Amino acid sequence: MARSTRESILTAAAELMRHRGYAGVGMKDxxxxxxxxxxSLYHHFRGxxxxxxxxxxxxxxxxxxLLIPAVVDGYDDLGAAVEGIFAQAAEDMxxxxxxxxxPVASVAGEIADTxxxxxxxxxxxxxxxxxxxxxxxxxxxxxxxMGRQVTLAIVGALEGAFLLARAMRDAEPLLxxxxxxxxxxxxxxxxxxAHVGGATRSVAT
Amino acid sequence: MARSTRESILTAAAELMRHRGYAGVGMKDxxxxxxxxxxSLYHHFRGxxxxxxxxxxxxxxxxxxLLIPAVVDGYDDLGAAVEGIFAQAAEDMxxxxxxxxxPVASVAGEIADTxxxxxxxxxxxxxxxxxxxxxxxxxxxxxxxMGRQVTLAIVGALEGAFLLARAMRDAEPLLxxxxxxxxxxxxxxxxxxAHVGGATRSVAT
DNA sequence: GTCTATAGACAGATAGAC
DNA sequence: GTCTATCTGTCTATAGAC
Numbered sequence: 001m002a003r004s005t006r007e008s009i010l011t012a013a014a015e016l017m018r019h020r021g022y023a024g025v026g027m028k029d030x031x032x033x034x035x036x037x038x039x040s041l042y043h044h045f046r047g048x049x050x051x052x053x054x055x056x057x058x059x060x061x062x063x064x065x066l067l068i069p070a071v072v073d074g075y076d077d078l079g080a081a082v083e084g085i086f087a088q089a090a091e092d093m094x095x096x097x098x099x100x101x102x103p104v105a106s107v108a109g110e111i112a113d114t115x116x117x118x119x120x121x122x123x124x125x126x127x128x129x130x131x132x133x134x135x136x137x138x139x140x141x142x143x144x145x146m147g148r149q150v151t152l153a154i155v156g157a158l159e160g161a162f163l164l165a166r167a168m169r170d171a172e173p174l175l176x177x178x179x180x181x182x183x184x185x186x187x188x189x190x191x192x193x194a195h196v197g198g199a200t201r202s203v204a205t
Numbered sequence: 206m207a208r209s210t211r212e213s214i215l216t217a218a219a220e221l222m223r224h225r226g227y228a229g230v231g232m233k234d235x236x237x238x239x240x241x242x243x244x245s246l247y248h249h250f251r252g253x254x255x256x257x258x259x260x261x262x263x264x265x266x267x268x269x270x271l272l273i274p275a276v277v278d279g280y281d282d283l284g285a286a287v288e289g290i291f292a293q294a295a296e297d298m299x300x301x302x303x304x305x306x307x308p309v310a311s312v313a314g315e316i317a318d319t320x321x322x323x324x325x326x327x328x329x330x331x332x333x334x335x336x337x338x339x340x341x342x343x344x345x346x347x348x349x350x351m352g353r354q355v356t357l358a359i360v361g362a363l364e365g366a367f368l369l370a371r372a373m374r375d376a377e378p379l380l381x382x383x384x385x386x387x388x389x390x391x392x393x394x395x396x397x398x399a400h401v402g403g404a405t406r407s408v409a410t
Numbered sequence: 411g412t413c414t415a416t417a418g419a420c421a422g423a424t425a426g427a428c
Numbered sequence: 429g430t431c432t433a434t435c436t437g438t439c440t441a442t443a444g445a446c
Contacts, residue, residue, distance in 0.1 A: 232421080
């Protein structure tokens with residue numbers, strides 16, 4: 001899965017931080033999980049823990065940014081698409097024993113006021129999601145303003161519902177979010193996706 | 206503000222964890238911020254850091270659970286109320302320099318898979334919010350099913366939008382959430398609140 | 411570029427004087 | 429019930445052999 005040492009360090013860090021956040025993960029944990037000794041971590045990432053986290057979050061963020069468009073590709077009605085996103089998320093969560101999907105969210109709340117370099121990293125990930133989602137919805141025929149608002153609402157509701165679902169070990173918050181947001185958009189048509197299709201959905205990091 | 210030593214320890218812990226999460230706050234930090242020496246922390250909380258966090262989160266959770274009903278009290282239309290909640294949240298956030306409103310959310314994502322005692326504490330807080338919110342909306346004339354779904358959706362969307370807003374240092378996610386959810390509920394009437402009025406909105410812990 | 415050993419600071423927790 | 433001194437373990441980071 002991970003060819004280089006560098007890569008295995010990043011995937012190990014992302015996986016650990018997804019579960020335990022930033023401060024809860026030690027360099028020793030990352031070393032053990034990646035199979036690399038501590039020295040290698042500092043050899044590949046001279047910036048230490050912060051740099052590892054920054055790159056791990058950025059990589060994971062890019063991967064997760066593809067998920068929403070991949071799911072929406074299968075729908076031609078915005079309301080149905082929104083419902084599908086949350087239903088898919090609920091299913092994934094239940095299958096993974098309610099572990100959070102994305103390390104970015106786990107870390108973002110913890111470091112927003114303290115580690116500026118990581119705050120900007122999470123901000124950049126969120127911004128990329130929102131800009132990318134907006135562009136995607138525009139390509140599916142929505143107006144730019146509406147595309148952006150829908151993307152912001154979906155991403156925000158997803159992250160919050162994940163938080164509740166993890167703490168409660170129950171998918172109800174995700175389903176309630178979908179059920180509440182979807183009717184609003186029912187009847188709004190999406191034009192067929194322009195690209196050929198490629199992107200497949202993948203849950204694991 | 207905080208009379209007893211015990212109380213000042215809990216408010217200091219809640220305030221610190223609101224900004225830095227659980228693992229990011231040390232006992233020494235709590236001691237310094239509360240004015241109590243380390244020994245006092247263990248005298249009052251034999252369970253150590255976990256017990257302090259558990260009680261701090263529970264207390265803060267109760268306080269924040271009153272906020273949504275307090276805001277909604279001022280509205281007689283569900284759509285306007287939903288919009289009001291997010292507008293209010295956006296205003297508060299901007300005023301506090303985008304610090305998260307509630308320590309429960311900051312901590313919940315970090316410990317859901319690792320510190321079971323704190324996970325149940327956050328779960329209990331969320332459950333109390335949802336049950337309390339449902340009961341409140343029922344008292345305002347909504348059906349139980351809809352009241353619960355609306356509460357779940359509001360709480361989830363709020364937490365997620367807070368996360369985005371903190372990372373981005375921008376209130377747009379909160380406003381987008383309100384704008385997206387509100388129209389759905391416009392025209393659904395709320396009967397006047399039963400109680401006399403008392404509860405005033407308070408942002409600080 | 412890989413890996414070991416360890417420095418130096420700090421964590422959570424405790425004992426016990428007052 | 430308050431507070432100090434300290435124990436033990438772990439943290440991030442580094443030095444330097446290979």
